[in-house]
Amino acid sequence: MVQALEILKKYWQHDTFRDPQDKIIQTVLEGRDTFALMPTGGGKSVCFQVPAMMKDGLCLVISPLIALMKDQVQNLAKRGIRAIALTGGIASDELSDLLDNCKFGNYKFLYLSPERLESDWVIERIKQLPINLVAVDEAHCVSQWGHDFRPAYLKIINLRKQLPDVPFLALTASATKRVEEDIIVQLGLKRPVVFKKSFVRENIAYMVFETEDKLHRIRQILTKNPEPSIIYVRNRKACHDVSQQLQSLGFKATYYHGGLKEKEKEANMELWIKEKAQVIVATNAFGMGIDKPNVRTVIHIQLPENLENYYQEAGRAGRDGKKSFAVLLVSPSDIKSAQSQFIAVLPDRNFLKETYQRLNSYLQIAYGEGIDETFAFNFNDFCKRYDLPVTKAYNALQFLDRQGILTLSKHFSEKISLQFLMPSKEVMRYISMNPADEELLLAILRNYPGIFDMETSINSSLITKKAKATEDELLKMLQRLQQKEIVSYKSSGSDSSITFNEIREDELTINRVAKFLEKQNGIKVEQFVSVIDYITNTTTCKSRLILEYFDEKETKDCGICSYCITKERKPKSPVDSANAILGILKAQPLGSRDIEKQLELTPDETIFALKLLLDSNRIKMNTNNQYILK
Known part of the structure; x- marks a missing residue:
């Protein structure tokens, strides 16, 4: 392991491995398949990054987390290591070029989302790359017993069959037996x-406090522990509200959630990382890949959905080994509130079938059709039209x-209905005189040949992708063409798009997946x-x-x-307290x-002591x- 330590020192500036990093690396170097369960903060990435640097070729990393992939690629680049991430939104021809770069560009790491493996041609291209190791991060996503099952992970076994001699390393931070x-x-x-590394975090004090006034309790905690803190909340509105309340109390606070623009996310994160803000109020969109060692307190002010998520989020405290606190604040109404949020909203078979059928009606998809079609989709309008919760x-x-x-892709786009009012030869003449509009117009004409004869719904995402343009550029061009009476078009906003991967079969489709x-x-x-x-357990x-x-049975009280x-x-005597x-x-x-x-x-x-004193007329309350004293 001398060479492994040299690489660790050279690129990561660490002198020793944490247990069991060195054992995992040795097993990977021996070419054996490996399963590693390492709780949050255990240093999973080093387990595949170090052995990959010791071998010729390329390490393929499969991860569902785009933010984490980008973060790791940036961190590797800072260390002078070439890495690339093929995330969603990359067109097939561009993806092909990037895979060529992996083959000939001296890259050491290729990060890929599991959804990419659903394309057979991608697996064929990966077969041609000099893969020395396949690391499957967040491996619990492959299990339907896990808390975050993703069917795309089931395609990884196809890659296993195509790369029979390449070692696989499965990594997860939370998994039951x-x-x-x-x-x-x-x-x-x-x-x-x-x-399997124990889930014990000896330096973390897990605290559950029942309180009616959570803000007051947070104020006490943050005053007593002024080092960096994270407060987890359930939604975006709470991020802003709690952050503002803390600022009004004199704390330097910022916020983070999935709805922020990238620049705002980075700016707010920077404030907290550089400790210009003591606390960051965040949804669960925050945290993956965040390795700030001196987070002293993690506070949850609403119940988590499961203990897997709670353990991971709480585990962002105390990575420097110093005593830290994972606090869960509970009020009497929280259980009922969480039940309505997590359990009452689970769709049963009948609701799933109803939603699927109404979705097809909403998008006007006939029985037996729809496969590989993409539609702009306004989710709020859909729910409103059919009165769906x-x-x-x-x-x-x-x-x-x-x-x-x-x-289901979440992004804002325009639903556009379009018809050309001029004959095709006049449109081609317009193109020759306006070359800046050529790519967009040709993309429309090639994909919608009947657009001269009738009003046609066009997929703006498809057009902009083929023309390598933005949605804004498309809309501005259509506005110009409408002013010149070359086209007639209507648009309405959508907040997502839906691509159907199967034909519509209603009962057959739902019956097949209802058991899952x-x-x-x-x-x-x-x-x-x-x-x-x-x-609720008090014993x-x-x-x-x-x-x-x-599933760790041999445990002891943490103290x-x-x-x-x-x-x-x-417990203090009520009489002593009253005195x-x-x-x-x-x-x-x-x-x-x-x-x-x-x-x-x-x-x-x-x-209790105050009640004793009030009942015995020893004290009273003033106007403040x-x-x-009486």
Whole structure:
């Protein structure tokens, strides 16, 4: 392993490997298939990057996370290592050129989304590349028992068959025993060596606090722990609201969610990374590939969907090994709220069938047709027209997308109906005099030959891709042509596009996938029940609850979580607390929070002692909602 250490020092400036990185690297170098379960922060990428640098050829990395792929390519480039990521939105001819570059351009890493493997020609081209290792990141996505199943991962086994002598390395940060066994089968790993790092994070104190006023509790936590923090919220609006509330309290805060423009994401991230902002308020779009070692506190102010996600997000705290806190704030209404958000919105078989049929009606697709057609799609208009519950309908479309029946792409585009008002020879004459419009016009004419005879719906995404132009350039050209009475066109906005990967078959289509829907709904319910047990269990160490969920049976109390601290702390006598309150009220009037803070009481102890004093007429409240002596 001397050469491996030299590469680690040269490119990553580390002197030693973390356990079990060195063992995984050795196994990969021996050409053996490997399964590695390494919790968040365990350094998974080094396990394939170092051995790939030691071998001739190219390492193929399959990852579902575009942001993570781009981040790793940029980090490798900073180290002088050539890497390329083939993400979505790249046209086939451009993709072909990029694959040629991989063959002849001295690249060491090729990052690819699993959806790319659904094209047989891509697999054929990969076969021609000098692949020395295939690393499958987020490997739990291949398992229908996992929390983030993606059908495209099932195509990876086709690649396994085409590259029988290339070692495969499956990597995941969260998998139960059942998911682990499924990954090995679904990826076709041959007698894999299995490495499992414990999920124990000895430096993280898992805290669950019940509170009516979450903002007040956050203020206490951030004041006590002024180092970098992450607050996870459920939606984009909460990102902005909580960030503004924290700023009004004097904290330097910023926010991050999937709806921000790239420049704004980068600017806000930079503020937090460089510690010009103490806290970043974020949705779960934030975090993948973020390796800031001194995050001291991760706070969730709403219940997570499952413990897999919670463990990964909480695990972004304390990567420097110092004591850190993963805090989950709970109010009495949270369970009911989370149930309505996560469970009540799961589509059943009948709702899935209804949504699928109405989608076909909305897009005017006849029975037995639709395959390989792409349509601009306004999701909100669709739900409004058929009076469908928005979240449930979105979950149904997402399920159809994951099953490969359709592909749902989220982006804003225009739905355009167009007809040429001049004969074709006049249009060609216009093109010869206006060469700047040539590519767009030729793309329209080649794809819609009947556009001179009738008003025709055109796919703006298809046209702009073929003409290598933007949506804005297309719309401006059509506006000019309409002013000159060369065309007549109408447009309406859409927030996504849908591509149908199969013909419409209604009952046959839904019957084929309904069993998977029922299975996944059952898994989601099980996962949610585990979250409820985590927050309501008052007799078990929080760290142990997480470890047992991930099938680690030999566990011990951590000594630092909210349960362990409560267990070790002797409850204060209500009489002693009441006397202590009388003592500090002699000096000045105080609110309940000030009393709690000064006497280091729990909220329950404070409330009970105050009730005793009020009932016995020893204290009363003034006009400022403070307690004073009678």
